[in-house]
Amino acid sequence: MHLRRHLAAYAFILAAVYPAHGFACALARGESAVVSGIAEDGTLTLADGRAVKLAGIDMPRPDVSKFEVVAGQSVTLHYGGTRIDRYGRALALVAFGKGPSLQERLIAEGIARVVPSGDMRLCMDEWLAVEARARAAGRGLWRDPVFAVRRADDLAGLDPLDGSYQLVEGVIKSVAKIRGRIYFNFDEDWRTDFTVTVAPAGAKLFKTGAWKALIGNPPAIVGAKVRVRGFLSRYNGPGMTVAVPEQIELLDRPMPDEKVKAANENGGPDVRARKPHAARK
Incomplete structure (x- = not known):
């Protein structure tokens, strides 16, 4: 019950900071699955046993508690090119609900920074704009001089x-x-x-x-x-x-x-x- 209240509160904060509007990346829609776990490095585990690497971002200091909002949720994977990385993980944009993708939410909170790649080029303009707002506001990692x-x-x-x-x-x-x-x-x-x-x-x-x-x-x-x-x-x-x-x-x-x-x-x-x-x- 406590975890549910925590996740609900965090979802409310995200909605306030970054209003739901969906995402504009025209990527190939893939399969849907339920998130069963989150590793310390931010890799998602799906109920079907697959692991998902969040494509196009880097989390130097992952704070798992801040994106457990997807735990137990059904998510849809979207692909921009390479679907499986060298470690066997799905390399995808993770969408859920009607709001922005998980990547955008993490960027908006300053938990992640954008790492442009050939696979996620269609998302880059939007994500870079989101990152710029997070950096200007000094959110998350942007408060730390290490990431200046x-x-x-x-x-x-x-x-x-x-x-x-x-x-x-x-x-x-x-x-x-x-x-x-x-x-x-x-x-x-x-x-x-x-x-x-x-x-x-x-x-x-x-x-x-x-x-x-x-x-x-x-x-x-x-x-x-x-x-x-x-x-x-x-x-x-x-x-x-x-x-x-x-x-x-x-x-x-x-x-x-x-x-x-x-x-x-x-x-x-x-x-x-x-x-x-x-x-x-």
């Missing part, structure tokens, strides 16, 4: 974080396309600055949507402020490799073409004459 958004120009601060998943903000100073890879440099010296690398497989995804025009005209993206997320690594300075465009959020749009032209005609630096940095070894 890092600065691209704080190289000394980024170095000790090698290998960890981070959010980093900065201004793109140059773009280079070399042998199928795209490099976003965040300072003048690519040998030491923070750099975001898009591998050839991911670069193909940047040829669609808003990124198509920007990547096709590098000066149009130079000067843009972005927030990028992924695992930090170190090679010629700290950096990240991204696989999907949703890992890079455009915060401040770059200078429109007409303003670039006007700046050049008025004797300003010819931004279109900027050359990409040399290829990395």
Whole structure:
């Protein structure tokens, strides 16, 4: 009885913080099943014996008590691509009732952060917006400085974080396309600055949507402020490799073409004459 009251109270809080509206991700609807248990890492166990990994999110410090609202509930799995991960778990969006998905609820409470992937791309815009509101409100993990958004120009601060998943903000100073890879440099010296690398497989995804025009005209993206997320690594300075465009959020749009032209005609630096940095070894 006490557990039921606790879950009912939590459901009420969620409804107040994040009103029910359903979810907009156009994913493939899968099967329905009853949730019989929740592991400490947030993996759901279904009554039919299957395990479910919540796709598209990361929970650095899972608080199981805060999403036991689905315990004993019938849920529907929705798939965006890969259905089974390498550990044999179903990789899915979990929907129940008429409200937002379980993933959205956890993101809204600051229990989870968004981890863009090829499977859940259709959900990313919505989830990133939900995460931004949770971060602005200082909910959950966003109260902890450990999960603060890092600065691209704080190289000394980024170095000790090698290998960890981070959010980093900065201004793109140059773009280079070399042998199928795209490099976003965040300072003048690519040998030491923070750099975001898009591998050839991911670069193909940047040829669609808003990124198509920007990547096709590098000066149009130079000067843009972005927030990028992924695992930090170190090679010629700290950096990240991204696989999907949703890992890079455009915060401040770059200078429109007409303003670039006007700046050049008025004797300003010819931004279109900027050359990409040399290829990395």
